[in-house]
Amino acid sequence: MSEPLFVFHGIEKTFAEVEILRKVDLSLFPGKCILLTGKNGSGKTTLLKIIAGLEKPEKAEIELSGKSRCWKKVMPIIRKEIIYLHQQAFLFSGTVESNVAYGLRFTSLTREQRRESLKKALEWSGLTELAKQQANTLSGGVQQRVAFTRAWILKPKVLLLDEPVSNMDQESREQACLLMQQMKSSGMSIVITSHVPQYFDGLADVQYDLSNGQLLQ
Ligand SMILES: Nc1ncnc2c1ncn2[C@@H]1O[C@H](COP(=O)(O)OP(=O)(O)OP(=O)(O)O)[C@@H](O)[C@H]1O
Ligand SMILES: [Mg+2]
Numbered sequence: 001m002s003e004p005l006f007v008f009h010g011i012e013k014t015f016a017e018v019e020i021l022r023k024v025d026l027s028l029f030p031g032k033c034i035l036l037t038g039k040n041g042s043g044k045t046t047l048l049k050i051i052a053g054l055e056k057p058e059k060a061e062i063e064l065s066g067k068s069r070c071w072k073k074v075m076p077i078i079r080k081e082i083i084y085l086h087q088q089a090f091l092f093s094g095t096v097e098s099n100v101a102y103g104l105r106f107t108s109l110t111r112e113q114r115r116e117s118l119k120k121a122l123e124w125s126g127l128t129e130l131a132k133q134q135a136n137t138l139s140g141g142v143q144q145r146v147a148f149t150r151a152w153i154l155k156p157k158v159l160l161l162d163e164p165v166s167n168m169d170q171e172s173r174e175q176a177c178l179l180m181q182q183m184k185s186s187g188m189s190i191v192i193t194s195h196v197p198q199y200f201d202g203l204a205d206v207q208y209d210l211s212n213g214q215l216l217q
Contacts, residue, residue, distance in 0.1 A: 004029050005157050005189055006051075006078065007063035013046055014058055020046050021057070022213035028158050033180070033190040035200050038210030044193040047210065048160040051191070052084035082158040087166060089140075089147035096138070097122065097131040099146050103154045121153040125179060141172030148179055158189040165199055177203055 004027040013021040020043040028034070028051075038044050049055035053075045060071040062078070091099050100121055104114045122128045125145055130138070135146055144164065151159055161180070165173045180203055184190055192200060197207060208215040 002030055004063075006082070008051060009061040009063065009068070010059055011047065011050055011057050012059040013043070013050060013055070015046075019213050021050075024213070024215055026051070026208075026215065028189040028191070030157070030187045030189055031184055032205045033184055033192065033200070033203050035197055035204035035207040036191060036193045036210060036215075037195065037197055037207060038193075042210045043213060044210055045162055048084055048162055048191065048193065051078070051158075052082045052160055053079040054084060081156055082160065083151045083154065083156040084160045085147055085151055085162060085164065087163040089143040091135040091143055091146055093136060094134070095132050096127055096135050096146055099135045100127070100149045100153055102150060107154075117153060121149050124152065124182070125149040126175075139172075141168045141176075144168065144172070144176065145179070148176065152179075152183060156188065158191070159183060161190065161192045163193055163195070165194070166196075173199060 006028045008024070008026045011021050011024040012019070024047060036044050036047070046055060050057045050060065057071055061068050062071060062074045064074055064077065092102065097118060101114065101118045104117060109117065122131055125148065127145065127149060130142070135143060138146065144167070165176050168176060177199070180190060180192070184203070192204065194200060206217065208217055
């Protein structure tokens with residue numbers, strides 16, 4: 001197997017004196033998909049947010065290129081390389097293309113490169129026809145697809161998808177799974193949370209259940 005992109009060791013998190021995560025270890029590999037299941041309130045979202053650098057753990061060591069560092073030190077790196085997608089797609093008011101292109105303004109790409117990148121991304125997700133449509137007029141499933149594309153265009157090393165298909169009908173779900181499969185094939189590392197593991201048969205390489213603050217394979 002190839003080298004892991006990030007190795008998280010001993011993640012600990014407590015809310016109001018309740019231990020949510022107890023020494024959780026997780027390794028993220030390129031081109032691999034982890035499925036995370038667990039009861040409501042078991043800590044799945046909390047774990048993803050810590051991995052994305054959005055929530056502060058009490059403790060955590062992160063191994064990057066073989067070197068172990070504390071969460072605070074690597075936070076700027078993980079915030080750049082790891083994108084967390086919330087269950088409800090947060091789209092900005094404006095068109096589909098302005099939503100998809102949003103993150104590119106913070107990159108060093110030229111105008112021309114940004115335009116090219118946007119075109120490719122819209123083609124990738126089958127949104128070209130909808131490019132000029134107001135994003136908030138789209139169905140929930142299509143909005144989620146816009147959110148995927150907005151993340152994909154930034155080429156993160158890791159994409160964390162929190163219940164990505166829970167509002168979707170079968171057709172949208174299959175489309176979304178196809179996009180996730182393509183993300184995987186392009187070398188992205190993906191972590192998905194879900195209450196319905198069967199949706200990800202064939203996509204997930206490993207499944208962990210979060211229970212009592214620990215991951216069980
Ligand atoms: N900011 C916060 N302050 C206090 N408690 C919190 C906070 N965020 C989460 N919690 C608590 O931590 C626990 C884990 O929440 P989390 O959202 O991570 O669970 P989850 O596994 O994602 O649940 P679900 O399946 O419902 O999405 C819950 O008991 C929740 O109430
Ligand atoms: Mg959650």
